[in-house]
Amino acid sequence: MTSRSSYHHGDLRQAVLAAALDVIATEGPGALSLRDLARRAGVSHAAPAHHFKDRTGLLTAIAAQGYGLLAETLAGTTELSERGVRYVRFAAAHPAHFQVMFQPGLLRADDPDLLAAKERAAAELRAGVAGLEGVPDARTAGIAAWSLAHGFATLLLTHNVDAALGDRNPEEYFRALAGLLFDGRAPRPSTADGA
Structure with a gap:
């Protein structure tokens, strides 16, 4: 359990987000409960609601944070296949965010922070093509390209x-897949296949 001193100076929001990400990574988004997160943070059961209102608000905040992290991860390269590698890298580094971001039924679709973060990530994805x-x-x-990267990331995480x-290395494996499909470079048959 997190002690009350761990979130002093206004860190309760981040403490709840971190605890929620831990729960999602181990048990999935369905296991989230604001009451349980409050217990983990050592605060009253109403405290997380002050920052997120409800479970949907918390999941929306996690998705917005995830899209922001995705945009940061994708930035800095113009090569399409490298953006795909970075997409896979993001999913591997932030599996709880990744689980939540693409489940619109869990989120408040009209949340301004979510919309802004999604647009930043989408702009980075569009810049790749x-x-x-x-x-x-x-x-x-x-x-x-997105289907390939997202599909591979999902298969990797599951x-x-x-x-x-x-x-x-999953990133190198993805590079080979992208090369096969987008550059027309077929992999060489292995000798184990009799070729």
């Missing part, structure tokens, strides 16, 4: 590609 040459439909190319990855 803006400079592609020879692509007649940048929007469709963007959705294809351990559905563990066997395929083996001891390979």
Whole structure:
């Protein structure tokens, strides 16, 4: 349990967010309870409601924070495949945020902080396809690239590609997938396949 001294100087909001991220990472968003989070923070059960109003407000704050972190992670490169790698890196580093961000039924869709953070992340995603040459439909190319990165990140977080990855770095594995699909570079057959 977090002691009262751990959130002095106005850190209660961050303490509740951190506790919520821990719960989501281990038990999923369905396990969140403001009452339980208050207990973990060592405050009255009404204290978290002061910052988030309710569970939906808390999840919305987590999603907004996640989209902001995603935008920061994507910034700084113009190469589409590197943005995909960074997307996968974000998901691996922030699995609880990732779980919440893409579940609109859990969120307050009209929240101004959420809308602003989503737009920053979307702008970074769009920037990855803006400079592609020879692509007649940048929007469709963007959705294809996002689908690949998001799908791989989801499979990674749910351990559905563990066997395929083996001891390979997930970012390098994603680079190979992106190269295969977007650059037309087919992987060389392994000798184990008889080729």
